Amino acid sequence: MYEPYITDFTMNIHNKIYQSYLDKLGNLKDYKNLVKNIDDFPINERGNILFNLGGALNHELFFSILGQGEMSELFKNKIIEDFGSVDKFKEEFIKTANYVVGSGYTFLVLNNDKKLEIINTSNEDTPYSYGLKPIMNLDLWEHAYFLDYQNNRQEYINNFFSIVDFSKVSKIYEEIQENL
Ligand SMILES: [Fe+2]
Structure with missing residues (x-):
């Protein structure tokens, strides 16, 4: 579906990894609210639940923003306002992604000051845990690229x-804006 940048083989395996997070969550639903209410769970279970919740939310976002499509005017204007230009935003995103060590993600989020910000998270941490609203992300776990790019993570990031x-990214941003 996203060949040659990501093979179907990788996407199929990646989908199985996502499914395993869902399986581990079992009957738990409404993941975003569960992140906010994690204190309701026994303390020894929280880390594990959060890991699987993040795994579900982060993959749902990543899979949902892949494809081809143009920015809406509203989103583009916000990108220009907060980063200077679309090219500068892309440059900063790629630069930040290169700072990820180990397993993690690079996210575009809306922060508490209602500004767009590019951040890295470790493992399956979700920006919701920090009160940040995720808009798009890049999966930088080895399972996301290793079969297609081996150790050349830089090329995966650049592509x-x-x-x-x-x-789709624009729609996610606009929905967040409407619900602020
Ligand atoms: Fe992944």
Whole structure:
């Protein structure tokens, strides 16, 4: 579906990894609210539940923004306001992604000051845990690229914007804006 940048083989395996997070969550639903209410669970279970919740939320976002599509005017204007230009935003995203060590993600989020910000998270941490609203992300776990790129993570990162559907990213941003 996203060949040649990500093979179907990788996407199929990646989907199985996502499914295993869902399986581990079992009957738990409404993941976003569960992140906020994690204190309701026994303390010894919280880490494990949060890991699986993050795994579900982070993959749902990542899979949902892949494809081809253009930015809406509203989202593009916000990108220009907060980063200077679309190119500068992409440059900063790629630069930040290169700072990820081990397993993690690079996210575009809306922060508490209502500004767009690019952040890295470790393992399956979700920005919701920090009160940040995720808009798009890049999966930088080895399972996301190793079969296609082996140790050349840089090329995987550089190719990312060839398979981002910015119309979907725009919609996510606009929905967050409407519900602020
Ligand atoms: Fe992943």
